[in-house]
Amino acid sequence: MKEPGLDGRHRDKDGAIGKKHGNTLVGTLRKIYGRGFAAGYPDATTLSEVLHQLNETSLSQLRRDHETGHLGHKIDHAPK
Numbered sequence: 215m216k217e218p219g220l221d222g223r224h225r226d227k228d229g230a231i232g233k234k235h236g237n238t239l240v241g242t243l244r245k246i247y248g249r250g251f252a253a254g255y256p257d258a259t260t261l262s263e264v265l266h267q268l269n270e271t272s273l274s275q276l277r278r279d280h281e282t283g284h285l286g287h288k289i290d291h292a293p294k
Contacts, residue, residue: 231280236262238289245292247275 241257251272255264261276268276279285 231261231265231276231285235280235285235289236260236265240264242289242292243276246288247272251275 238261239257240252240255240259240261243261244251244257252259252264252268253272265273276285279288
């Protein structure tokens with residue numbers, strides 16, 4: 215059985231996000247989700263470095279967009 219992650223969710227679901235978008239910078243995700251995304255981490259930190267420490271709000275935003283197939287599009291079209 216897989217180990218539960220944050221809030222009882224299984225890590226394999228969050229792992230799919232990390233595998234596909236893990237090299238995305240927190241700074242890029244803040245352009246999409248706002249300055250409060252991954253609060254306390256520098257903009258140059260990668261998503262894979264902070265994914266399992268994200269607060270519920272930040273993680274919920276990512277999971278919703280990943281599950282609907284919108285995350286990649288939002289990352290690709292984030293302001294530079």
